[in-house]
Amino acid sequence: MATKTREPQPIDAYLASLTDPAAKKTLRALRMQLRKLLPGATETISYRMPTFKVDGNAVAGFAFFKTHCGYYPFSGGVVPALKSELDGYTTSKSGITFPPDQPLPVKLVKMLVQARLAEIATRGKKPAVASRKALITERVTDAAVKEATGRDWKAWMRALDKAGGAGLNHKQLVAHLAREVESGWWQQSISVAYEQARGKRVVGETAATGFQVGVVRTLPMSAPQVWEWLTTQPDHWLGAGATLKLEKGSRYEVPKRRGAPAVHGEIRVVKPGQRLRMTWQPDGWKKPATLQFTLTPKPRGVSLVVHMEKLPDAKAREVMRERWSEILTGLAKD
Structure with a gap:
């Protein structure tokens, strides 16, 4: 009986193309770990990097860039939520970089994956009535929050009311929750849920800037080099x-x-x-959004922040998030 051979996957070709032995070994091990954490996930190439998707949602990606490896949860919220666990690593809102010969700890990768899956679960499917279904308390079950934190939503609302939550800002709410809740992601989620329930937060947007999105990358380039790219190659990003x-x-x-x-x-x-700030208005948009690039020199390169405000809706926000993530990831690899 002939042995059935596994068909080559896109990630196989990516890993085979790596010439750095340490990077190849580290990323192969990371891939195997992600397979165990995400059984049944689709392995593909997205934004020119190996990516694991679950039900169409990108959960984890990784890549090698000349001198360092990167891990990307395809979210601007996961890395900030795990800030304390990532102390000592070079991070941006959307990713973590690390030396090829110093793999991310297994426990840390598991936390990153779990945080991303929890984020996707809270987002759920796009609702017909966004103003109601976008509430975190309607998309995360009582059972889920109680299992993770020890209290259901009503219990958390009562506890925060008793603690004077109505008079606390978001940062203070998170700090208060940190005394009892270990996960940074759950600290953020419970804080937002409380703010929504008590009318302190408008779902999906802010009064001043409307729907907004930010994408950050630390690039292995100098600020003058990135500025030259912006000014002389607008066809690459416009x-x-x-x-x-x-x-x-x-x-x-x-x-x-x-x-x-x-x-x-x-x-x-x-x-x-x-800094470069401009308006951005595609055909079909009633009003222009604002687009801003901010460059901040770092010890090993430059941080480039792309921020958009006054987007027309949540759909446009996600489209712009994907657009700028792809552009900056491509720039980092060039």
Whole structure:
């Protein structure tokens, strides 16, 4: 009887292409661990990196960039929520970098995966009535929160009311919960749930900036190099055929192309090597959003923050999150 051979996967080719022995060994081991943590997950390449997806949701990704490895939970919330556990690592809101010969501890990877899965569970499917179904208490069951934290939602609301939660800001709520709840992710989730329940937080947006999104990458480049990329290669981040003149008040345009609408806007702030702020309005949007790039030099490169405000809805927010994540990941690999 012939032995059935496993068909090569996209990640196989990625790992085979690595020339750094330590990186290859570390990422192969990480892949095997993710397989155990995510049985049945789809293994693919997303944003040019090996990615594990569960029910269509990207849960974990990893890559090698010249001198370091990176782990990415495909979320801007997981890394900040696990800040204390990641002390000592180089992090951004969306990822962790580490030397090829110093793999992430097994326990830490498990925590990152669990936090991402919990985040996806709280998000759930897109509801027909977003203003109601976006509430965390309606998307995370009492059983789930009680199993993880020892109290159901009603008990947490009563406990926080008794502790004077109505008079605490978000940071203070999280600090209060940290005394009893170990998980940073659950600290954040319970705080947000309380704020929503007591009318202290508008679901999905803020009054001042509307729907917003931020993507951060620490790049193995200097600030002048990244600024040069922004100013001389706008077609790489604005779109093919983009025209851009970096002067306050100047207008820019990106022609319509297959699969993407035309975009236009105006330059608002130019601080060479530091910050670029502009409006962003694709065809079909009633009002422009704002787009800002901020560069901050780091010991091993530069932190590039892309932030958008006044987006029209949650769908646009997710589209922009994916767009800028892909662009910055590509820049980091170039």
